[in-house]
Amino acid sequence: MLEQLQEILSNKLKVSPEAITPEATREDIELDSLAVVELSLLLKSELGLDISDDDLLETETVADMVRLMEERSAKV
Amino acid sequence: MAGMDIAVTGLGLVTPGGIGVGPSWAAVCDGRPTAALDPVLANNPVRISSRVPGFDPDTLLSARRAHRLDRFVQFALVAAHEAVADARLDPTTWDGARVGVVLGCADGGPGTVEDQHDVLRERGADQVSPLLLPMQLPNMLAGQTAIEFGATGPNLVVATACASGATAIGMARDLLALGRCDVVLAGGSEAMITPLVMAGFAQMGALSRREDDPSSASRPFDADRDGFVAGEGAGILVMERVVDARARGAHIHGRIIGFGATADAHHMTSPHPDGAGIEAAVRAALADAGADPDDVQHVNAHGTSTPLNDLAEARMIKRTLQGDPLVTSTKGVTGHLLGAAGAVEAAFALLSVEHEIVPPTAGLRIPDGRIDIKLAQSATCMPIDLALSNSCGFGGQNTALAIAPA
Numbered sequence: 001m002l003e004q005l006q007e008i009l010s011n012k013l014k015v016s017p018e019a020i021t022p023e024a025t026r027e028d029i030e031l032d033s034l035a036v037v038e039l040s041l042l043l044k045s046e047l048g049l050d051i052s053d054d055d056l057l058e059t060e061t062v063a064d065m066v067r068l069m070e071e072r073s074a075k076v
Numbered sequence: 077m078a079g080m081d082i083a084v085t086g087l088g089l090v091t092p093g094g095i096g097v098g099p100s101w102a103a104v105c106d107g108r109p110t111a112a113l114d115p116v117l118a119n120n121p122v123r124i125s126s127r128v129p130g131f132d133p134d135t136l137l138s139a140r141r142a143h144r145l146d147r148f149v150q151f152a153l154v155a156a157h158e159a160v161a162d163a164r165l166d167p168t169t170w171d172g173a174r175v176g177v178v179l180g181c182a183d184g185g186p187g188t189v190e191d192q193h194d195v196l197r198e199r200g201a202d203q204v205s206p207l208l209l210p211m212q213l214p215n216m217l218a219g220q221t222a223i224e225f226g227a228t229g230p231n232l233v234v235a236t237a238c239a240s241g242a243t244a245i246g247m248a249r250d251l252l253a254l255g256r257c258d259v260v261l262a263g264g265s266e267a268m269i270t271p272l273v274m275a276g277f278a279q280m281g282a283l284s285r286r287e288d289d290p291s292s293a294s295r296p297f298d299a300d301r302d303g304f305v306a307g308e309g310a311g312i313l314v315m316e317r318v319v320d321a322r323a324r325g326a327h328i329h330g331r332i333i334g335f336g337a338t339a340d341a342h343h344m345t346s347p348h349p350d351g352a353g354i355e356a357a358v359r360a361a362l363a364d365a366g367a368d369p370d371d372v373q374h375v376n377a378h379g380t381s382t383p384l385n386d387l388a389e390a391r392m393i394k395r396t397l398q399g400d401p402l403v404t405s406t407k408g409v410t411g412h413l414l415g416a417a418g419a420v421e422a423a424f425a426l427l428s429v430e431h432e433i434v435p436p437t438a439g440l441r442i443p444d445g446r447i448d449i450k451l452a453q454s455a456t457c458m459p460i461d462l463a464l465s466n467s468c469g470f471g472g473q474n475t476a477l478a479i480a481p482a
Contacts, residue, residue: 014140014142016139016140034144038205038207045199
């Protein structure tokens with residue numbers, strides 16, 4: 001899942017790949033509220049995961065986002 | 077305001093002639109047309125455009141930044157970086173509160189709107205990008221430029237259609253003269269070569285249909301002109317009061333010494349047939365400059381290559397400027413950069429004054445017999461004490477800028 005998130009962030013949202021570490025915060029990878037909505041749409045269209053922007057805004061780090069993706073993936 | 081000299085200490089250009097002042101100026105001096113068949117317009121009634129060659133926003137800006145900017149803002153930021161560097165100003169140390177941004181565009185980001193309209197129709201409203209509005213709003217031109225350079229002074233976007241870039245420069249002159257700013261980034265940017273916008277221009281009958289010879293489609297003042305070629309790009313000027321520029325030892329490309337803005341109040345697209353509106357703008361700019369109409373030696377005309385505009389403007393020049401100035405239209409090279417045209421052409425007029433070269437009117441072969449003005453048919457070396465840059469927009473909005481050497 002980390003690799004999939006990294007790919008979406010770097011290929012689609014053009015986040016610098018080296019910045020996308022598990023410890024990186026949303027601020028570190030420049031995910032403001034608009035980018036979080038973009039990410040939510042991409043998680044749905046690319047991976048079929050229903051994760052709202054509000055859900056994503058409750059995460060602190062990339063690792064938290066990956067955990068959330070894994071949880072939602074398990075329910076699919 | 078009369079007598080207030082405003083210096084241009086930085087220039088930045090992104091035009092179909094190339095990225096940067098050097099390539100753009102070389103293209104117009106060489107009279108090298110840029111119009112070509114455009115694959116994006118393959119299904120359009122008119123398929124000719126003048127594109128900026130080799131524009132890669134991911135390289136010129138950061139990929140992350142470029143992803144969140146419409147093309148018209150990308151052009152502006154690239155041109156603004158060149159202009160600020162040229163002015164040898166350091167945005168990390170300047171007093172941002174004294175730095176204004178006044179830019180013009182005609183349409184904002186129609187490319188983003190059209191892309192997202194496709195998303196809406198094909199995938200539904202809940203898939204539309206949250207960046208739709210912040211990317212396409214016209215005011216983002218100045219807003220994003222302010223973010224880029226930490227400019228927290230007055231921040232404006234001017235929309236006077238194809239006069240927008242020139243009007244912005246005039247408004248910047250006023251802000252500096254009134255003491256509201258010490259530095260203003262002024263100019264215009266446009267990226268309107270999209271299938272929908274171009275279909276609209278085609279349906280108006282405004283575009284050249286010379287698809288058998290696209291490179292000669294833009295023919296300002298020519299007997300066979302049949303419409304304009306749409307171009308894209310940006311022109312940004314760094315402007316400051318002459319006294320401030322001289323105090324810091326800045327290089328001054330030239331001075332904006334007069335600004336006139338008027339409305340035809342006549343028709344939504346056609347200019348007043350005898351050029352009354354643009355004449356009033358020219359007279360206002362010259363009065364602002366404290367200059368006599370007969371003193372004008374060079375005119376960078378609006379010269380769109382449309383039958384009506386060129387005739388009206390030429391009649392106005394003949395009637396108003398008795399000093400027989402040498403006239404050019406650089407649109408034969410660049411096409412018509414719409415809301416950016418006035419800024420890019422003001423930059424060319426400044427370069428003409430600085431380098432004492434009037435570029436040729438590319439595309440001009442046989443002048444319209446009804447046009448009786450002195451047209452530059454080849455690059456011409458001449459000292460210029462006073463130049464004009466004219467701009468006219470749909471809606472009947474006109475701007476003239478009076479330009480003098482440093």
